[in-house]
Structure formats: C-alpha cells, structure tokens
Amino acid sequence: MQEIDVVIVGAGAAGLMCAAQAGYRGRKVVVLDHAKKAGKKILMSGGGRCNFTNRTVSKDHYVCSNPHFIISALKRFDQNDFIEQVERHAIPFHEREWGQLFCNDSSKAIVEMLLTECEWAQAKVHTGTSIKSVKKLEDGRFQVVTSGDGYVCQSVVIASGGLSFANAGATGFGYDIARQFGLNLIATDAALVPFTLKPKDLERFKPLSGIAIEARIHCNGRAFRENVLFTHRGFSGPAVLQVSNYWKPGQSIEIDLFPHIDLNEWLQEQRQNRPRAELRNILGETLTKRLAQTLCQWWQCDQPIGQFSESELKAVATKFQRWLLVPAGTEGYRTAEVTRGGVDTNELSSKTMESKKVPGLYFVGEVMDVTGWLGGYNFQWAWASGFAAGQFV
Ligand SMILES: Cc1cc2nc3c(=O)[nH]c(=O)nc-3n(C[C@H](O)[C@H](O)[C@H](O)COP(=O)(O)OP(=O)(O)OC[C@H]3O[C@@H](n4cnc5c(N)ncnc54)[C@H](O)[C@@H]3O)c2cc1C
Known part of the structure; x- marks a missing residue:
C-alpha cells in the first residue's frame, strides 16, 4: 500500500482538472481510470471538436434539485478562467451560435492540455486500472484497492462520470460508492437524448x-x-x-x-x-x-x-x-450525452464538493445531480467542480 494524499477515480474532465489543481497545491495525487486512455468523452465530444464551454454560463443553464448549490463553484472557476487556460496552451478555437466555444482542430488538444497540466503539477495518471474497493479506515483515511497498486490516502475524489456511453468507459461506480457510504442519490435517467x-x-x-x-x-x-x-x-x-x-x-x-x-x-x-x-x-x-x-x-x-x-x-x-x-x-444511455440525477448535492459542500457525512470523500463532475444544457455547460460544470475540490482535497 502506497501512502498518498489524494486518489481521484476517473481521468475525465473533472478528475483531471481536480488533479492538476491539487498537485499545484503540493498534494501527492494519483488519478486512476479503468479505461486505456484518459478523457475518452472529451475526445468524442462536440463531434470531435469539444464544445468546451460557453460565453454565457449561469445556474439557469443547469438542471439540479438544488440549483443554488452550483452558483459558488461556477463563480470561482468560470468560463473565462477556462478560456484563459485554453489560450495559454495556444489551442485555437472558435465561437458558434449561442456562444458555444469549440476547438478549431481536435478535442485531443483539450485532453493533452489537461494531461500537461497534471504533469506540471506532478499529479500521476494511471489508466487501465480497475478499482476493487474503497474503504474508510479507523484513522479517518481511506484504503483504495485496485488491480494495480493499492493506496492509503486522506482524500478520495469520485470523478467517474455518468452512465451514458458505456463503450467510452461509463459505469455506475460513483453511484455505488455513494450508496456504500450512505449518501442520497437523485434518480438517474438519460438526458440530452433523442x-x-x-x-x-x-x-x-x-x-x-x-x-x-x-x-x-x-x-x-x-x-x-x-x-x-x-x-x-x-x-x-x-x-x-x-x-x-x-x-x-x-x-x-x-x-x-x-x-x-x-x-x-x-x-x-x-x-x-x-x-x-x-x-x-x-x-x-x-x-x-x-x-x-x-x-x-x-x-x-x-x-x-x-x-x-x-x-x-x-x-x-x-x-x-x-x-x-x-x-x-x-434512446436511453446508449446515445445520451449525459446522465440526469446522481449524487444529491444536499449531501455535499458547495464550496469544496466534500461529503458532509463522510469527511475526505469528494464528488465532482457529472456523477453529481447537476446536468447542463447542450452548449458546453456540462464541461464547464466538470471544470468548475473539479477546480473547487482541487483547492481542498
Ligand atoms: C458523445 C458525447 C458528446 C459530448 N459533447 C459534449 C460537449 O461538446 N460539450 C459538453 O459540455 N459536454 C459534452 N458531453 C458531456 C461531457 O462529456 C460530460 O458531461 C463530461 O465528460 C463529464 O465529465 P466527468 O469528468 O464528470 O466524467 P467523464 O468525462 O465521463 O469521465 C469519467 C471517467 O471515469 C472513468 N470511470 C468510470 N467508471 C470507472 C470505474 N469503475 N473505475 C475507474 N474509472 C472509471 C471513465 O473511464 C472516465 O474516464 C458529451 C458527452 C457525450 C457522450
């Protein structure tokens, strides 16, 4: 068992953003993902050009049982913060109708940007790693058993996304962890779907x-x-x-x-x-x-x-x-862009994304009961919630 500060499950949009932020704070971070590649949904998003955010973002662009929950994170890392990061990495992009921002070339540039940030922040990303169990130890830390190395850590961040597109690595892992730790779930369903x-x-x-x-x-x-x-x-x-x-x-x-x-x-x-x-x-x-x-x-x-x-x-x-x-x-989860419902935001701190019941356990991104409109809003939530947790894990 390796001793480490933070284990993040899911090398998608929210998990990678959180990892880099925590790494920059000097935290020892590892991101685990069972898929062979990081950021598969980013790669397939926006028809291969990733609609990574929108010029206008507010709580009204989201469906959430507790809409006020999302305001704080969206303010602390807004669309302009992400645009600034994209510009800093010299990724060319353009605006389409309704303020939607897309890469000019390929979504790959966004995944590379996130992985570069993780590298700079010395956050490790291990793909092809399945999680066997997550347990809370008596000393308040967590034990994470995987198909590879095992970890004992202070914080676990669940960034495993929703249920849509199982062939891109989607599983119900985050919901299972929420149930295991007694957190309430808002019923899930396919959304942004024909x-x-x-x-x-x-x-x-x-x-x-x-x-x-x-x-x-x-x-x-x-x-x-x-x-x-x-x-x-x-x-x-x-x-x-x-x-x-x-x-x-x-x-x-x-x-x-x-x-x-x-x-x-x-x-x-x-x-x-x-x-x-x-x-x-x-x-x-x-x-x-x-x-x-x-x-x-x-x-x-x-x-x-x-x-x-x-x-x-x-x-x-x-x-x-x-x-x-x-x-x-x-058409269901097979073609849905996102999953509506998920971990009840009443269970989480809107400032840190940490569970109120289980200190050290965090949820970020689509696994939460926050569903954006079409137009870059789901990624903006992933960036904002990942950033928020990254300041505290
Ligand atoms: C076809 C398509 C197009 C889209 N286009 C856009 C768009 O243009 N703009 C937009 O804003 N949104 C878009 N979305 C939605 C957006 O992709 C998601 O909302 C966003 O990726 C959520 O980020 P996340 O980090 O929470 O989850 P994800 O990006 O889904 O990442 C979750 C990660 O967790 C991993 N994982 C899952 N289960 C396990 C497990 N048991 N063990 C280990 N790892 C696990 C997965 O492999 C994955 O890498 C699109 C979605 C789809 C399906």
Whole structure:
C-alpha cells in the first residue's frame, strides 16, 4: 500500500482538472481510470471538436434539485478562467451560435492540455486500472484497492462520470460508492437524448427521416427554439436534446412548427391572396413539402386554403403551433450525452464538493445531480467542480 494524499477515480474532465489543481497545491495525487486512455468523452465530444464551454454560463443553464448549490463553484472557476487556460496552451478555437466555444482542430488538444497540466503539477495518471474497493479506515483515511497498486490516502475524489456511453468507459461506480457510504442519490435517467416514438407515430414520421426544421419545443415550463431532426427512431436535433433534460416519461411535449410568426394571421392573409393554393403547398414553403403533406393528411386539412372558414383556419394554425406529442421514451444511455440525477448535492459542500457525512470523500463532475444544457455547460460544470475540490482535497 502506497501512502498518498489524494486518489481521484476517473481521468475525465473533472478528475483531471481536480488533479492538476491539487498537485499545484503540493498534494501527492494519483488519478486512476479503468479505461486505456484518459478523457475518452472529451475526445468524442462536440463531434470531435469539444464544445468546451460557453460565453454565457449561469445556474439557469443547469438542471439540479438544488440549483443554488452550483452558483459558488461556477463563480470561482468560470468560463473565462477556462478560456484563459485554453489560450495559454495556444489551442485555437472558435465561437458558434449561442456562444458555444469549440476547438478549431481536435478535442485531443483539450485532453493533452489537461494531461500537461497534471504533469506540471506532478499529479500521476494511471489508466487501465480497475478499482476493487474503497474503504474508510479507523484513522479517518481511506484504503483504495485496485488491480494495480493499492493506496492509503486522506482524500478520495469520485470523478467517474455518468452512465451514458458505456463503450467510452461509463459505469455506475460513483453511484455505488455513494450508496456504500450512505449518501442520497437523485434518480438517474438519460438526458440530452433523442426521443423515440410510439409505433403509430413512428410509422407516420419514419419516412421523413433526415428532414430538419426550426421549431420551438415546450416541456415542463421550458422552451427551446432550435432545429428538430426527424430520425428513423423518432426525433432528435438540438431542440429535442435540450428539452429532454426536462421531460419525464409519459409527459407530452408541445411543438411550434412556425416559431417565427403568428401562423393564424399569416394563413388568413394567404386565404385572401391565393385562395386556390393547396394548404400543404403553402405550409410546405416553410416545413418542406413532405412534412407539410404528412401533417395535412394526418390532421385532415389537405385542401385549397380558400375552402377553410376563418375559424377552421384558426384551428389548423393552432394544430401546427401547438402540436402535442407524447414520446414513447428516449434512446436511453446508449446515445445520451449525459446522465440526469446522481449524487444529491444536499449531501455535499458547495464550496469544496466534500461529503458532509463522510469527511475526505469528494464528488465532482457529472456523477453529481447537476446536468447542463447542450452548449458546453456540462464541461464547464466538470471544470468548475473539479477546480473547487482541487483547492481542498
Ligand atoms: C458523445 C458525447 C458528446 C459530448 N459533447 C459534449 C460537449 O461538446 N460539450 C459538453 O459540455 N459536454 C459534452 N458531453 C458531456 C461531457 O462529456 C460530460 O458531461 C463530461 O465528460 C463529464 O465529465 P466527468 O469528468 O464528470 O466524467 P467523464 O468525462 O465521463 O469521465 C469519467 C471517467 O471515469 C472513468 N470511470 C468510470 N467508471 C470507472 C470505474 N469503475 N473505475 C475507474 N474509472 C472509471 C471513465 O473511464 C472516465 O474516464 C458529451 C458527452 C457525450 C457522450
């Protein structure tokens, strides 16, 4: 058994950030990961270009049972602190819509930056190492038994992430440790994930697979106006992924297919101007022909616009702007970008990320009940929470 100050489980975004920070404080740190490579999710993120943070970050960009918990860490290491680090390592990046920041070249640069920081801070990173057990000793320290060396340490940081993408090394390890030490867990579920459709809806919409349109989707008091993509399983695209953070099984979502206009007003004008035009062709100018035709046939409004009365046309407009749909479910952890729920933040100090019940045990990153929107927010939480714990472990 080696005596050491800090063992961090998980060489992902939060674990590597925490390791470098603790190392710079002179702590003797080792990061353990069962995967062969560090930072696998960083490598696959943002389509290989890692959307590493966002120009605007606040607690409102997160889902958490206790939203005030996240404010302190986000303030102490904010997006500009991370941008400064990226600039210091001369990693070229660019901004896309909604303030999202991406690497110009490859996500690999972010992993290399984190590993370089760990090296500078003399924090060791051991990949290909499985954790067999974590025990609290009578003297208050922890014993960590692994497939390689064993450790006795003062602090254990759980940075093992969520359940999505098992093929990138995801496991329920962090939740098991939380249970072992008697910490409360908020129920987990796949989030930032595409919706699947019920058989009848799927039959209707599957032929539209590949069509993308801008729409506004509402669910549980939240609305996102971005692209929606029809897929061979259901719906995807940024608007759908965003709203999936708020959706609960069995609930409906409301889709506005014309988020930029008052459709009723516009259709009444069209009725005056071109009464002989088919409604589906008029709507198809915005929705694509195939989508307009499918919906007009399904909602039995496939006729020339002049044949609708004013009130009938109003009812049609409502259908297209307040389409209520109940998804069958989601594609689950296989394709979800993140896991919603996790270690209850009420169990942790918002300043240090340390367990209130078990001194010396810390949780950082996605394993906690903090889920960000699409747009770099999940990484920003990993950096901020890893940084916070790194000052205290
Ligand atoms: C396809 C995809 C794309 C994404 N794109 C973005 C994006 O562009 N921007 C963004 O902000 N977020 C993105 N995310 C989310 C983001 O990757 C995660 O929220 C973030 O990586 C969480 O950091 P973490 O350090 O908590 O966990 P992770 O980065 O997942 O790291 C956890 C580490 O723990 C290790 N581990 C797990 N179990 C064990 C165990 N039992 N023993 C030892 N080690 C273990 C894993 O191998 C892994 O290395 C994306 C996610 C996916 C899946």
